[in-house]
Amino acid sequence: MSKDYYEILGVGKNASKEDIKRAYRKLAHQHHPDKKGGDEKKFKEINEAYQILGDDTKRSQYDQFGRTFSSQGGHGQQGWSGDFSDFAQGFEGMSFGDIFEDLFAGFGGGGQRKRARRGSDIAINLEVPFAESVFGGKRSVIIEKRSACIECGGSGVEKSSLMKKCGTCQGTGTVRETRRSIFGSFSSLAECSICKGRGEIPEKACHNCKGAGILRKQETIHIDIPAGIRDGEAIKLTGMGEAVQGGISGDLYVKIKVHPHPVFRREGHDLLMELHLPLSKMLLGGDETIETLDGKVEIKIPELSKSGDFLRLRGKGVPSGRGHSRGDLLVRLLPKLTKKLSSQAKKLLADLEKEGL
Numbered sequence: 001m002s003k004d005y006y007e008i009l010g011v012g013k014n015a016s017k018e019d020i021k022r023a024y025r026k027l028a029h030q031h032h033p034d035k036k037g038g039d040e041k042k043f044k045e046i047n048e049a050y051q052i053l054g055d056d057t058k059r060s061q062y063d064q065f066g067r068t069f070s071s072q073g074g075h076g077q078q079g080w081s082g083d084f085s086d087f088a089q090g091f092e093g094m095s096f097g098d099i100f101e102d103l104f105a106g107f108g109g110g111g112q113r114k115r116a117r118r119g120s121d122i123a124i125n126l127e128v129p130f131a132e133s134v135f136g137g138k139r140s141v142i143i144e145k146r147s148a149c150i151e152c153g154g155s156g157v158e159k160s161s162l163m164k165k166c167g168t169c170q171g172t173g174t175v176r177e178t179r180r181s182i183f184g185s186f187s188s189l190a191e192c193s194i195c196k197g198r199g200e201i202p203e204k205a206c207h208n209c210k211g212a213g214i215l216r217k218q219e220t221i222h223i224d225i226p227a228g229i230r231d232g233e234a235i236k237l238t239g240m241g242e243a244v245q246g247g248i249s250g251d252l253y254v255k256i257k258v259h260p261h262p263v264f265r266r267e268g269h270d271l272l273m274e275l276h277l278p279l280s281k282m283l284l285g286g287d288e289t290i291e292t293l294d295g296k297v298e299i300k301i302p303e304l305s306k307s308g309d310f311l312r313l314r315g316k317g318v319p320s321g322r323g324h325s326r327g328d329l330l331v332r333l334l335p336k337l338t339k340k341l342s343s344q345a346k347k348l349l350a351d352l353e354k355e356g357l
C-alpha cells in the first residue's frame with residue numbers, strides 16, 4: 001500500500017482543514033489500539049498523516065515534495081560504474097529552514113531545541129526515465145556548493161599547525177560590547193567576530209582556504225533512486241547540503257521528475273497498458289506476445305474477450321516499499337478496427353451476421 005497521506009485519511013487533495021480534522025478524528029477513534037478491533041499500525045499511520053496534513057506549512061511542503069526518502073548520501077559509496085553525464089537540472093540553492101527536519105520527527109516533546117550553526121539546505125531536480133522510477137537506479141550529479149576544504153577538513157588550520165586561544169575574546173568566544181546612550185551605558189555579550197565564537201583561531205591559516213575552512217566547489221554526488229519512487233517525491237541526503245564553518249552541513253533534497261511512458265501508466269503499484277487486437281483475436285482468443293518492463297511476455301487472450309476487458313499479470317508492476325512484492329500489470333484489451341473492409345472480409349462478416357455474431 002502506498003503511503004499517500006490523503007489516501008490514508010480518505011480525503012481529497014483539496015480537502016479543507018476542517019475536513020481533514022474530521023476525517024482524522026473519525027479514523028483515529030475507529031482504529032484506536034485500546035479499542036476492541038483497534039489497529040495500532042493503522043492508528044500510527046493515521047496520526048502520521050494528520051501531523052503533516054493538519055499543519056498548513058507541512059502540508060504545502062508535502063504537496064510540493066511528497067514524502068521524502070532518507071538516503072545515506074554519496075560519500076564512501078564506491079564500486080559502481082554509473083553514467084556521469086547527468087547534471088542536476090534547475091539547480092537552485094534553497095533553504096527550507098527546519099521544516100523538513102521536523103517533518104518526520106513525530107510530535108509532542110515540544111521544548112526548545114538548541115540550534116547549532118547549520119549550512120543551508122539545497123534542492124535540485126532530477127529527471128528519471130519511467131523504468132528507472134519503477135526499478136530504482138543509481139545516478140551521479142555534479143553540483144556546486146560550499147564544502148569543507150579538503151586540505152584542512154574544514155578547520156581552517158594549516159597542517160602541522162595547531163589552534164591557539166583567540167586573543168580578542170581570551171578564548172571565551174564572546175566579547176562584551178558597551179554602548180553609551182542618554183540613559184547610561186549598556187553592556188551586552190556578543191559573539192567574537194575574530195574566532196566566530198569558537199574561542200580558538202588557527203596558529204597558521206590553511207593555505208588552500210585562507211583559514212575559512214569552507215570553499216565553493218563542484219562536487220559529484222551519488223544518488224540511490226529507490227525502486228517505486230513517484231513523480232514529485234524527494235530523496236533526502238542528510239549532510240550533503242551546504243557546509244558551514246564550525247557547524248553541521250545542511251541537507252540535499254533531490255526532487256524526482258518521472259518521464260511519462262508512451263505505453264505504461266502507473267496507478268498505485270499497478271501498471272496499466274492498452275493492447276489493441278484484431279477483432280478475430282478478440283473473438284477466438286489465442287497467444288500474444290507483449291513487451292513489458294521486464295521484457296517480452298507471452299499472454300493468453302481468452303475466447304470472446306470484450307472490449308475493455310483487463311488481463312492481470314501478477315508481479316509485473318511497481319515494487320512496493322522495501323519488500324520485494326510488486327504490483328500487477330493490467331492489460332486492457334481493445335479491438336483494433338481496420339480502416340477499410342475488403343470485399344472478402346465483407347463476405348465473411350456477412351456470414352458471421354447469419355451466425356448471429
Ligand SMILES: [Zn+2]
Nearest residue numbers: 166169192195
Ligand atoms: Zn575570539
Ligand SMILES: [Zn+2]
Nearest residue numbers: 149152206209
Ligand atoms: Zn583549508
